[in-house]
Amino acid sequence: MDLRRWSDDDARGWIEHQRGNVAPSTLVSFVIVVKLLHQLDPVLTGGGLTRDPWPGRPARNVAQYVNEPSVRTRNIAPPPCRGGAAR
Secondary structure, three states: OOHHHOOOOHHHHHHHHHOOOOOOHHHHHHHHHHHHHHHOOOOOOOOOOOOOOOOOOHHHHOOOOOOOOOOOOOOOOOOOOOOOOOO
16 A cells, blocks of 8 residues: 555545544544654655644544543442451
């Protein structure tokens, strides 16, 4: 595959296609790969992407990823003690 023939629209379209199939946290990784294919263009044997499809935008922004700092698992109450206090 000749990545130099990919347009910005091709890369953006692939990410948009993936958006419906994966979580935003996974999509961040996909965007990072696309951006790396541009950054590594000079050293890749067959070349990479000639342009960054999202210049100046971080991968998290492109993927619309919002970090949720809170834990989503609800607290689980410990089982009741049986047979008196533990020693």
